[in-house]
Amino acid sequence: MSLNNSPVDLRHIPDPPGIATARTLPAAWYADPAFHEHERRRVFRGGWVCAGVTDELPAPGSWTARTVGGVPLLIVRDRDGIVRAFQNVCRHRAAPLCDEGATGSGSLIRCPYHAWLYRHDGSLAKAQGVGHPVGFDVADYSLKPVAIAQWRRFVFTNVADPDATLELGPLAAAVDACPIESMEPTISESNERAFNWKVLLENYSENYHTPFVHPEIDTSSSEDYPMVSSGPVLYAWDRHLRPGADDDERIRSTLLPGEPGWERLFAAGTERPYDVGSYLTVWPNLMVNLFPDAMLAMWMEPVDAVTTRVERRMYLAPGRSDTQRAAIVDAHRLVHDQDIDICVAVQRSHSAGLDADGVLATFEERGVHFVHERLRAALA
């Protein structure tokens, strides 16, 4: 399914091709170490992956280390503010230049092992004490660059191709009006969770479970939860089914993401959490909830087949009272904990080798289908 310019019956976005005959993935795809290693190479080392958020990157002149797809990376913000990424490995004898999560700053990056010095552009400035190795030229010993790109507050890296260009497409642009950059960091968490990364991505990409796993969310029959996809982005949103008389209600009930007027959603008044939400799954590892008063984001780094590091961030719009802030934080915390619990339970079945041999709900699980199709394409 893709967003296009042709007229669409907005009540009946067609089922994505193949979903009616689709089946769930085998348990081994969530638990087998050999499969996971193959998948990690193809997915997390095969293209663009979210590596973090810009506001947590160091100030100009400093650097930090992140592991993406199992590859240690050094992420540098040079003194002009440009963010660069390199393999986090010294070109002498492979010492990491920075420990995972640690930061450094200064005019040169010094290897902790034998003190070779690198510039922020990755070039080797000095190899003190190296003597006269035949054919050695500092110009040949720069850090190996990795493609890096920013979209809004997010940083993406691509270890497969240093010249790659990030293209998120029109659905990412459909949230241009959301004032993400002015929201205030409120929660920052990093946890290792006992499930394969796809379990959380699938869970995030459907709303089928919401009335049952999250009974506190008001899922009255006044809304549905359509989805469209284009390229690596799946976009789901809360759509009102009973349009009121005013223009905002018309927008909330009839438009597709990115159509003229869509931007007004991000200034809509909200009376409750998950009232006016945009939900973006950015293949393969980023999940973003956008509301007029908050942004919730998660991204993942697989640790092994059955363990995933989940980074979770929340940002709140400025000007909210402490009471409002606490209510928003608590509501999302409850939902997050419920999602984690069901994902851990599902993983127990996968780890026991119990195949569901299931089908996908043709409307409600088009996002799960999106995840499976992207995975199959990456593995092909």
Ligand code: FES
């Ligand atoms: S490993 Fe970095 S200077 Fe030796």
Ligand SMILES: [Fe+2]
């Ligand atoms: Fe959920």
